[in-house]
Amino acid sequence: MNNEMTDGWWKYARKVESPNCDERPGDEVSLLVLHAISLPPGQFSGSAIEALFTNRLAVEDHPFFSEIAHLCVSAHLLIRRDGECVQFVNTDQRAWHAGRSQWWDNGLKEQRRTLNDFSVGIELEGDDITPFTKAQYQALVKATEWLIARYPRLNASRITSHAYVAPLRKTDPGPAFDWAYFYQLLTARRLDAL
Template identity: 75%
Template sequence: MNNEAIGGDWGSARQVASPNCDARPTNEVSLLLVHAISLPPGQFSGGAIEALFTNQLIPDEHPFFAEIAHLRVSAHFLIRRDGQCVQFVDTDQRAWHAGRSRWWDRRQHGWRTALNDFSVGIELEGDDITPFTQAQYQTLVAATHWLMSRYPLLDRSRITSHAHVAPLRKTDPGPAFDWAYFYQQLGPKSLL
């Protein structure tokens, strides 16, 4: 894989610009949030996720789309079931993925909100109950290595789920995501 970057663009990802982003208030990137998404729910492939993140979702194409077409959301990356990666937002910019959430920052000994300000969001195409693919784990590990090499404050202890930071509203990536396997594939702490 080509891991070269231009700005905060990962060279291994296909670039599709989302308008749903803005400047980070600081240069700090110190948290990675793992999400899962499928549109319509439980269905994989197709262009609906890209359409949502680029404000082009057509409400009449599915009843669920009518409920969400007004949303202005994005993530930095989407990893498809086949492992292909799409980047919507430069990682030096703020994507709109975390929503109302909070996270206990051990380094600052306190709760932090406004997580989009300092996090990178990676969406895995999937849902809470369908196992994620080997190809997705491989791409997630490669993207995580790239992010850790780019942002020194980001380490293994600062990778978490959307469900962890918004437990009353979110469940993703859910029990189908194998955290132990992901960390095993990520490699020993000493190598990062």
């Protein structure tokens, strides 16, 4: 087995380690949660997302930052607008991305909580109203393929949104995320690999 499959750090991502993670209670990884983030809200590029996920957000840089600087959050991966991938947490570890959330597991026929225990979180740089870029979709598909190959219980039916698992708190990745296009790309690449 090559290093890409045995190591929870994706070789196509720039590594920026976050302290906002810990060990999973088991070895299950069976859910992918998609998020969207922009800092400051509605603005893209810059270093604020990386600063937030590494507990280095400077509150003096923007008024909004004082509202969130106390948070200890992270995601496994961030996909920037140009398609660049940044990885903050080894996928074998628990990143702190889903918060209070729940998800109906069809396989187990039960409602599950503490989703961070068994999920991978991917943040897309964006918001609810701005269309995501083709480069982001392409990078997301590649990352998803890697995760599905790495974790046998993860498949296309076990991909969800932050809005779906925390509907009273979150809206991301929002209506600007084109689920049909994402699944079309994912299916096409998987068929090409056969």
